[in-house]
Amino acid sequence: MTSHDSDRIDTLLQHIGQAPLDPVTGTGPVALPSYRTSTVRFASMDVLDQAQAAKQRGERVPTYGRVGLQTHEAMETLLCRLEGGERAFLAPSGMAAISMALMALLGQGDHALVVDSVYGPVRYFHKTILSRMGVAMDFVRGDLAGLQAALRPETRVLYLESPGSLLMEMLDMPALSRWAHEHGLTVVADNTWGSGAIYRPLELGADVSVIAATKYIGGHSDLMLGAAVARDPALVGKLHETHYALGNTVSADDAWLALRGARTLGVRLRACAENALEVCRWLDAQPQVSRIFFPAWPGDAGHALWQRDATGSNGLLSVAVDFDTARVRRLIDSLRLFGIGYSWGGYESLVTQVEPSALASHGYWASIADARMKAGTVLRLHIGLEDPADLIADLAQAFEAARGCDDPY
Template sequence: MSSPDTKKLDTFLQHAGLADFDPITGSAPVALPSVRTSTVRFKNLAALDKAQAAKADLRLRSTTYGRSGMQTHAALEQVFCTLEGASQALLSSSGMAAISHAMLALLSKGDHVLVADSVYGPVRYLEKTVLQRMGITCTYSQASPDALRQHLRPSTRMLYVESPGSLLMEMLDLPLLAEFAREHQLLLVTDNTWGSGYIYRPLELGAQVSIVAGTKYVGGHSDLMLGAVMSADPQIDRVLFDNHYALGHSVSADDVWLAMRGVRTLPLRMRESAANALQICEFLTQRPEVVRLYHPAWPQDTGHALWQRDCTGSNGMLSVQLGVTPQQARAMVDALQLFGIGYSWGGFESLVQYVDPSVLAGHSYWADQQNSLLRLHIGVESAADLIADLEQALNIAVAS
């Protein structure tokens, strides 16, 4: 893997999307403003003709209508391209919208998709409510070549994965899966929200398409919804672009501006969350109630070797399997004072999610159906305070 120079990437994120100097006054604000519009005006018809002609070349970002976004959108698209090593980035209104965009653009009636059983839960809902209706079928499987090979069909067109997985942080061997996909002429599409391009770059590991929920670490402040689809193949770029335009995807310039604000502190937040998460892991391993930790940066994690090989850093996501009853686990969640109860993650704050056993039933990585699972996002609060909060909540849970 040709990892990016982290120092250069850190510097790039501070200088991307700066405002141009006014040619008359020679001054400029630091950050590019939120450029909002529905209508794009042209000086004359020749200028409009030039813009229309430029659309044929995706390397020339040409906007003739506000739905595609203006300078603010262009700046964030460039950030995603640089983070992911992509030639094109297309924005959507949420991470789920980005997943839907990629699948609807790249699949047709009669196609079959192999899906890693560890993917983001709503993907199954997309299949049930939309893909099946369109004649597209999915098979969920452990994401290893041996397991996937058993489910291949003549109509299989795509391998869709998420690495690490959504609830159990299961690291996948992406280069091996890429080799499998090439062998069987499949498109490898991956959800890279965990890495967000900064600490994990699937396109360099062999994937054709990478999807990121900018809602999470890119935004970083839990105040926006955003998704992005990245690719680095000219043919795939064109298909994704045409379908993005046809489906009418559009993102508020204000949300894009907030995401641009978020990327300035992306390196700092990720590193701090990652450092805090390791301290939390160290504490949790000392508790008798803890059966297993799921965090690829933790040396005892099953996927640690893959994480060391393929990633350049970590973040604050971890799950903990507890040898307590569901009632005790729920009591622990309710007793936490510094952890908000919520489904999202990637912001500055710590969060906790009680994972219902029924949600884990389809995950081959879940070895013990009897124990309780909590997913934690470790934020940038004091690690000592978070540990004290977890300790008192665990004590309450055990006592209950």
């Protein structure tokens, strides 16, 4: 791969992973092709021996198809440059990357502290897999007092996500990382929100950054992809061993799609963020809106941390509305431009209701004293690339439908 000196994100995204020029013809395509293979050939036994030796040292050397060829390497290189890491390990989804990272760092008898605002399936992974392996987890609030109270002699990992998955809570990553390192813990951070472009956990003190490239990096809602990124050689070695042992692999076509999507990551993030702020201004003027959860919004509790630690925003936000569950359902069903769906990070706008059970399981009632949220009146919106005036008009007619409905169902 050609090396480029600029560290500016927009420039990196256009040049990392480009197809090399043919040394004979001096020509080459702009976009790297999708190199699919199940088998790697070697010129000689000596070459094979050298490749196996390099693999044992933890180097990225393709010896079999599941490691991938140039397309996978280009995607890994791009992720390393985005995240500020030395090695990236691809996985079939964001959750697969989370699972792989936690299994690399935890063993029987170990304990992990998990900030309770993380992606919900982490709890299910512990319940169904890690607990059976003898790994304990405590889900606690993301403050030093809560973490200190739950610390055990066998604690090995602090796992967190900033902002949080449901209510977008910004965490003090540098402070939490310092505390964790003082107690010998490895910090693993879910950086799907920041995608390496607007938030960089490794620079803020984390040791491993995991990301669902399914979201903003892919950007077009047409692929599943995850990755774990690290810079410390010892951690890279642990991730390498577990990644190889689990047999994690991704399609070359999915890696190619993610590379293609990443070229426009910067402009898409900025456009989604600008649109989301316009929507927030409209939401803030609605009498039924009690709270907006969006770090870039000045009224958000984490706004100061966002200003300090992030370099931008995106289109993901949650909003608490003063409607009962039936009216919220009518509101959602009345939307015409927002698809109803769980994902986010694509070009399109989406809406979901944040289920009361999800909030309760995250322990939010201790920190958010708004009884209306207990009725299930929290919506998560992904604001996409549509014209914000059209999105606001769509929300306005849906709010009106919810207000005027005496008996929705």
